[in-house]
Amino acid sequence: MYQEKIINWSEVGSDDLPIKVINRSAKSGSYNFFQDVVLLGESFPPDSSNFITYQTDVTTPILRELNNNGISYTTVAQAKNQTTVRIIPINRISPVDQTTPNNDNYPLSRSVFLAVQNQTSLAVKKFLELA
Numbered sequence: 001m002y003q004e005k006i007i008n009w010s011e012v013g014s015d016d017l018p019i020k021v022i023n024r025s026a027k028s029g030s031y032n033f034f035q036d037v038v039l040l041g042e043s044f045p046p047d048s049s050n051f052i053t054y055q056t057d058v059t060t061p062i063l064r065e066l067n068n069n070g071i072s073y074t075t076v077a078q079a080k081n082q083t084t085v086r087i088i089p090i091n092r093i094s095p096v097d098q099t100t101p102n103n104d105n106y107p108l109s110r111s112v113f114l115a116v117q118n119q120t121s122l123a124v125k126k127f128l129e130l131a
Contacts (some may be wrong), residue, residue, distance in 0.1 A: 020051075024057065030075060066085060126128060
């Protein structure tokens, strides 16, 4: 789908509708993560009538544009409370499951790190001890 090798939902057992890929902005960390992990470093295809790359890093407009034949990717935090989209489990595991971060069977996860300057205030040091 993300390299336009599968272009119709009927190819994966669904309705006979063209797949509309809504790609995130190249400025998005999710874009880079998806390209590295899912596409194994290969490039996304150029934009076309059924492959659209947003120029700004936004989520809600992307989710609204999916309609009944679209697909996209986002973080769990940005999608889990949306009522217009369905989060797709991978390997029968939902990313909204509280145990997912500890489950090696869910292939799409990444670590986020805190970073501060070397010399920082006591308040910041205390906060970091809690993190």
